[in-house]
Amino acid sequence: MTTSQEQRHIFYDSCLGIEAYQLSGIVQKFPNHFHECYVIGFIEGGCRHLWCRGSEYDLSRGDLILFNPKDNHFCSPMNGELLDYRALNIPVPVMKKAAADITGKEFVPQFTVNVVYHSDITTSLADVYNAIVTDASPFEKEEAFFFLLEQILKEHSTPYEEHNGVFLDSAIADTCEYLKEHYSENITLEELTEQIHLSKSWLLHTFTKQTGVSPYRYLQSIRLEEAKKLLEQAVPPIDAAARAGFTDQSHFTRFFKDFTGLTPKQYQKIFTESGRDTTADTEE
Structure with missing residues (x-):
């Protein structure tokens, strides 16, 4: 496998204030780390073994991935399969504003799960990614983005203050x-x-x-x-x-x-x- 077969396409959308990216043909291991932003992604192809916050997951096509800010994680290939992956990086202020618009309440969302197997939400995520890549109208991009977050906030989130997370000494x-x-x-x-x-x-x-x-x-x-x-x-x-x-x-x-x-x-x-x-x- 040569690096020329690996592709990483990253887009910054100034309208939504988020990053969208696609990884194709990836063999790289990603070391233990965290992000300051929310990450919503899905596996398009290949399999990965993911470690996140002390739990392990075997990921394959159609699986949804949800990372809160500072959720530590790392992953590696399974059976030598190449990774195809799409994701959005959403800054905390953008997420807070969207959550308030969607729910009518001011709060910091906390994803309650890190992996949702074979989730139909991946279709909505692909819609947002495609709208950004094709430089669709702001109306179309915002609509797709809000439909995506509405599904996730409804099904897989809770206000941060209600989340029973890890207590720090x-x-x-x-x-x-x-x-x-x-x-x-x-x-x-x-x-x-x-x-x-x-x-x-x-x-x-x-x-x-x-x-x-x-x-x-x-x-x-x-x-x-x-x-x-x-x-x-x-x-x-x-x-x-x-x-x-x-x-x-x-x-x-x-x-x-x-x-x-x-x-x-x-x-x-x-x-x-x-x-x-x-x-x-x-x-x-």
């Missing part, structure tokens, strides 16, 4: 907040333990158990999200890397591609080329 919550506030700095494990006055061993094991990722991976995920925001604002990749806390440019590029499938420059092109919605793929 106060020391772990404080550590998460510290990492979020100081991500651009050269943070050490010693520095983290000094903040909470507990041992390194306790922090490493408890943090990983409660959040699903290690402290370092949590920090790198935050840095990645911050770097993406900077790239979207046309900040040069080398400057985005430094401002997000990556001290080595080559490491940043490798890390970015491992998690997104794109180089920083390819990702930036989606948002900056000619000031229009564009696509990027690995065959460039």
Whole structure:
């Protein structure tokens, strides 16, 4: 399998304020990570083994995937099959506004499941993706988007405050907040333990158990999200890397591609080329 057979097409839709992307012929494993946004996706072809928040799933064609912000997950191919996948990345403010419009209530939605096998909702998701790719009218795109979210919010969500999620120990919550506030700095494990006055061993094991990722991976995920925001604002990749806390440019590029499938420059092109919605793929 060569990389020329793999294709990654990503579109940013300024009307909806979301990203739509398609992965085709993918053999890449995706390491343990999380997103700051909601992710709604489905398997078009191939099979994948998914780990998400301590549970495991065997995925195949027609399965719907729902990730809340910070739902840690990773996946790998099954039986050497190539992955074909479509998905939407929805920022939290966009989701909150849409949820209020749909339900008439102000709340932060929480998906109650991560996988829905053989879901008919995938048809609605494909409609949104196709409307974005074909640059349909704003009316058509918004209608498709709201029909999709209405189904999901009705069948597979609850208000965040009513969700019985994982409880974070106060020391772990404080550590998460510290990492979020100081991500651009050269943070050490010693520095983290000094903040909470507990041992390194306790922090490493408890943090990983409660959040699903290690402290370092949590920090790198935050840095990645911050770097993406900077790239979207046309900040040069080398400057985005430094401002997000990556001290080595080559490491940043490798890390970015491992998690997104794109180089920083390819990702930036989606948002900056000619000031229009564009696509990027690995065959460039």
